[in-house]
Ligand code: IPE
Ligand code: IPE
């Protein structure tokens with residue numbers, strides 16, 4: 021059972037620091053192109069931005085950080101870029117996992133791992149097991165992830181769990197089977213690189229997330245860029261369907277009907 025309720029059913033507490041930040045790390049290729057470097061050089065520099073962002077997230081008391089590293093659609097890229105990205109993932113994880121563990125980071129990967137090499141799957145499993153007891157920051161990397169895949173696999177699990185049931189499913193029954201059921205829904209979504217789209221990221225979970233788009237290319241993303249995103253988040257009024265007046269009156273936390 022997930023300890024968290026869906027934002028469309030119950031209003032989560034709103035705090036100054038977002039509990040869960042989810043990021044589409046985009047713009048590596050353009051960062052490299054601007055410097056007349058091969059696209060993959062941008063991916064390598066992107067790893068440094070990941071390291072800095074994790075440190076900044078811990079510093080600011082963010083509890084869950086979710087990073088989109090490779091989408092189910094990214095297999096369409098040239099084979100050598102895909103293979104470089106896979107190798108970069110393996111190399112970076114091998115290099116960083118001990119330090120992440122020492123820093124109290126719990127590491128997880130979400131996505132359809134079936135398409136990965138067995139050595140990468142093994143490395144992911146080992147890293148998840150090593151850090152399973154950590155609580156300072158819950159870091160999730162989405163790899164070969166697609167929001168539609170996630171909903172579909174949840175529905176398939178649900179049908180296996182209740183083979184005779186044909187109707188009357190609840191949102192919670194699906195949410196509990198999504199690959200991030202261990203986390204509250206993201207409070208803040210950030211996409212770097214200037215594109216304003218979701219690209220099949222956490223479709224279900226982003227239903228009520230505050231969205232922040234920035235032109236900064238991912239390799240240039242740093243603590244101050246994160247602070248800008250958090251500052252923008254703090255300006256938002258998270259109404260979850262209520263009126264502004266209800267929020268000011270402080271009566272918004274008590275739904276009058278199950279779906280109100
Ligand atoms: C994001 O950067 C990294 C991945 C998708 C793996 P891109 O590689 O998409 O960079 P742009 O969008 O081409 O600049
Ligand atoms: C989305 O980036 C996925 C990741 C950052 C891993 P893309 O750059 O591949 O997205 P689209 O295809 O341009 O929307």
Ligand code: MG
Pocket residue numbers: 046047048213
């Ligand atoms: Mg891109």
